[in-house]
Amino acid sequence: MRQNPSFAMTDVGELRRLIDANPWMTLVSATDDGLVASHYAVLLDEDRDDLTIVGHVGRPDDLILGLGERELLVVVQGPHGYISPGWYGDGANVPTWNFVSAHLTGIPELLTPDENLRVLDRLVARFESGMPQPRLLWELPNDRDFVTKLERGTVGFRLTPTKVVAKRKLSQNRPHEVVETIIAELDAGASPYADPRLAAEMQRALDARRVAR
Template identity: 50%
Template structure:
């Protein structure tokens, strides 16, 4: 990704929370003789499933460990476990019009948040894979009024054990990562506030998720603006 200190996103705890909020992942592998292979599956942090087994700090450095699965025969296409894999997590993103800044000259841009996480997959046992699938289903179902869990009934449990054979689970201990979030950090607070308000308003580019992320990233700047306004009043 393009280097720009204004948009640096290198806080491990922040990236973990970013993954929790954006669990849809693109997995990419370069396979010799076949080229690039990409698959798309949901992902979770291992520490959210297996507790302290992984994700603990080593030599003062906190780990990021992902767990996911692929459906057969994707594991053969990726030659899963034999090569490095790039996991791409994308957060809210959207078009930003130059008309929203409140001053000229300006140009259009695209705000976004994305993390590139690299590591070599380790294939899970069938039981570990089932544990991951169980946790994944519970994560998304628990907020519903009538959650359908894999082991809610004997029938569901039997079905879950059948489908696990059609998937291959893996853990990916991240050995390096690069992340950026471009949320108008280089713009004046007044412009940031106008962009956020515009993204929340009805219109062709309404984008509440992006507005919320912008507000989070620019919280200090917006708070300072608010405090200054109160003092002037």
């Protein structure tokens, strides 16, 4: 991802928030057979306060990706969406696409079966917590044999990135009043491109600009 200093995202707290809020990620590896990609839910490592992530892949994706043997690129995709030139005013303009994204690169460490089980347990708990009647990993009708068999079909990993490129392109190059118009259109506008999540990210970036003045 080409970086632009005006859009660079470097604050670790903000990056952790982005990762936590957007756990569905793309894992990319360069192999002898070319580029390969897989898609999995990934979480921050709860024992660390940096950008270390943990997750799992289903076998044989570990072999396809060369997990633990070669560099892995993890793409974190935050809110994104179309920005109409009509939202800029009456002057000459073209549309653009606003987005928040981060690329985490490093060689992952493979987890032991017990570590992988803890990650799988966390993943289920994370996403089941919002359900009216959560079905957690270790609760009936799941039994130990079922869960153990499930774990054996996966490979857990931990990745502490050695390279991070993150970008928050949210119309920071536009006057505040224009950004406010775009936020209003995204938040509650009548267009098919309304997206409150992207509006919230833009508001967050605008508030940061105002504080920095």
